[in-house]
Amino acid sequence: MTKEELLSKLKTIIEPYVxxxxxxxxxxxxxxxxxxxxxxSANLVDVILDVEDEFNIEIDNDGMDKMLTVKxxxxxxxxxxxxx
Amino acid sequence: xxxRVVITGLGVVSPNGTNVSEFNxxxxxxxxxxxxxxxxxELNFSCQIAGKPLYKKDCLNNYxxxxxxxxxxxxxxxxxVIAGIDAWKNAGLSLxxxxxxxxxxxxxxxxxxxxxxxxxxxxxxxVDEGKVRRLGSTTVxxxxxxxxxxxxxGMIGCGNITTTNSSACSTxxxxxxxxxxxxxxxxxxxxxxxxxxxxGPYVWGGFDAMRIxxxxxxxxxxxxxxxxxxSASGFVxxxxxxxxxxESLESAQNRGATIYAEILGGHINSGGQRNGGSMTAPNSxxxxxxxxxxxxxxxxxxxxxxxxxGHLTATTKDATEIMxxxxxxxxxxxxxxxxxxxxxxxxxxxxxxxxIESVATVLQVYEDFVFGNINCEDLHPEIxxxxxxxxxxxxxxxxxxxxxxxxxxxxxDVNACIIFKKYS
Numbered sequence: 124m125t126k127e128e129l130l131s132k133l134k135t136i137i138e139p140y141v142x143x144x145x146x147x148x149x150x151x152x153x154x155x156x157x158x159x160x161x162x163x164s165a166n167l168v169d170v171i172l173d174v175e176d177e178f179n180i181e182i183d184n185d186g187m188d189k190m191l192t193v194k195x196x197x198x199x200x201x202x203x204x205x206x207x
Numbered sequence: 208x209x210x211r212v213v214i215t216g217l218g219v220v221s222p223n224g225t226n227v228s229e230f231n232x233x234x235x236x237x238x239x240x241x242x243x244x245x246x247x248x249e250l251n252f253s254c255q256i257a258g259k260p261l262y263k264k265d266c267l268n269n270y271x272x273x274x275x276x277x278x279x280x281x282x283x284x285x286x287x288v289i290a291g292i293d294a295w296k297n298a299g300l301s302l303x304x305x306x307x308x309x310x311x312x313x314x315x316x317x318x319x320x321x322x323x324x325x326x327x328x329x330x331x332x333x334v335d336e337g338k339v340r341r342l343g344s345t346t347v348x349x350x351x352x353x354x355x356x357x358x359x360x361g362m363i364g365c366g367n368i369t370t371t372n373s374s375a376c377s378t379x380x381x382x383x384x385x386x387x388x389x390x391x392x393x394x395x396x397x398x399x400x401x402x403x404x405x406x407g408p409y410v411w412g413g414f415d416a417m418r419i420x421x422x423x424x425x426x427x428x429x430x431x432x433x434x435x436x437x438s439a440s441g442f443v444x445x446x447x448x449x450x451x452x453x454e455s456l457e458s459a460q461n462r463g464a465t466i467y468a469e470i471l472g473g474h475i476n477s478g479g480q481r482n483g484g485s486m487t488a489p490n491s492x493x494x495x496x497x498x499x500x501x502x503x504x505x506x507x508x509x510x511x512x513x514x515x516x517g518h519l520t521a522t523t524k525d526a527t528e529i530m531x532x533x534x535x536x537x538x539x540x541x542x543x544x545x546x547x548x549x550x551x552x553x554x555x556x557x558x559x560x561x562x563i564e565s566v567a568t569v570l571q572v573y574e575d576f577v578f579g580n581i582n583c584e585d586l587h588p589e590i591x592x593x594x595x596x597x598x599x600x601x602x603x604x605x606x607x608x609x610x611x612x613x614x615x616x617x618x619x620d621v622n623a624c625i626i627f628k629k630y631s
Contacts, residue, residue, distance in 0.1 A: 139273045165344040166274065172343050 124204065129197055136173045140166045152194040167191075178204060212390050213630055215464040216298025216452030218290040218401070219566045222258030222445055222553045226293060231570050233552065234578040235603045239429035240553045241443050250408050254420035256428035258445030258554035259406045260286060275358075281323030281349040284358060286448035286559070287403030291317060291359040294450035295399055299464055303364025312396035312458075314367030315356045316385050317450070318378035319402060320558035323350040324409045355403055367395045375617030376518070377475075378402045379449060379561025380625055384473045386453040387625075396458040399450060404559035406446030414444055419522060432555075433582040434519040434548035435529070435590050435599060442520040445554030449562030451569065466630040468572045471610070472505035473625035474498075484620040488524070491531050497622040498535035498614060505626035507610060509536040512544045512626075514577060514611040516568040519548035520555050526589035528616075533593050541595040545577045545606060552581060561615040561623065568613045572627050579603045
């Protein structure tokens with residue numbers, strides 16, 4: 124899976140939780156879920172469960188802790204996909 | 208002079224109508240909401256019928272946002288939010304903008320017995336499978352009892368008390384009185400009051416096991432709920448939600464709101480599980496005391512009551528309840544007020560019963576009618592010696608209703624009675 128495909132899938136997953144639409148329109152690797160997209164911190168666990176379902180992977184606690192930005196999330200997902 | 212308190216908004220999600228106009232039509236026309244529920248048969252329930260609100264799931268989009276809808280599996284939360292938001296809008300009130308301050312004078316008192324049972328079941332399975340991390344963020348907010356008041360308070364933007372009360376089958380009636388008292392004491396101007404009850408086998412199963420539900424009407428469900436009837440054989444379990452906007456008269460007048468009725472007062476008490484009262488049966492002395500204190504608190508005379516909307520669940524206790532009303536009011540025979548039980552039409556909606564039945568009571572006060580008690584053609588002989596049958600209409604009749612009493616009694620030997628009056 125290319126990085127672009129992965130980013131596109133990630134965008135679809137986070138979209139329902141986003142409260143700052145401008146942040147979503149300007150989505151980049153540097154985008155922070157809480158600061159830029161105003162995703163409720165309680166919903167971060169739901170984003171991660173949706174990622175697990177979409178990519179058929181399991182993300183451990185360390186991985187979950189890292190997934191606060193688009194870039195970090197893509198790295199975690201790529202690692203897990205590579206380990207499959 | 209004490210503040211006056213009025214009802215300015217109504218909302219309901221009932222087995223026989225999921226909005227106020229449909230519900231109003233159904234109670235006037237004797238339309239039952241009791242149906243056969245297929246999975247109760249599969250699960251070996253003795254009583255395979257129940258009252259369950261029916262609506263298209265699409266309508267939830269009008270009340271919940273896309274995040275709130277994800278993983279939503281709490282029927283009581285759906286019923287309560289629909290009824291609550293409908294009542295709020297019916298009162299001519301709007302949902303506060305996200306950027307605004309909360310409305311400091313507006314609160315929510317919305318009761319339940321247990322919330323999100325189906326969601327909790329999902330969670331139990333996941334936890335037992337060692338998958339606790341798969342619960343996500345939605346389990347807590349859908350299964351905490353106060354989830355219903357929390358959702359409503361957040362949707363509206365309430366800045367006053369936002370809480371969930373729980374007193375078994377008197378929960379809804381209690382919520383309205385708690386709202387009334389909060390406003391009388393000057394601590395709030397508007398309270399969204401009501402109650403909700405989940406549907407489904409995990410809520411109703413315990414009552415089936417107690418053998419207090421009818422089991423001979425699985426093939427003819429609409430005949431099963433028979434309050435005050437000689438052939439009453441137990442209560443039909445129900446579910447749903449009722450909501451009332453309780454508001455100071457001053458606030459209502461300032462807004463130019465429609466006023467459905469005035470709350471003159473009421474009383475809440477307990478029989479202490481003494482004098483024949485128990486966890487499951489009421490202390491009759493306490494029931495009479497509750498009614499009499501409500502009359503005193505409302506500053507009326509027992510003879511002023513035109514209509515009683517009773518608790519009357521369709522068990523052997525109905526005759527005892529009627530006896531208690533007779534003694535508390537010192538009225539009998541043709542002198543007895545009109546009396547009816549909504550449970551003949553929707554079953555016993557448990558924690559939601561008091562609020563749904565209060566909506567029905569307020570409608571009767573506002574529109575001057577007494578809805579008919581269906582399935583009561585064979586009036587119980589012990590009731591017939593106390594109350595003239597003309598006071599227990601089996602078909603809806605138009606009658607001027609100035610003052611109505613609504614009472615609810617619950618497990619734990621708890622009672623609540625409200626006095627509603629036509630607003631003038």
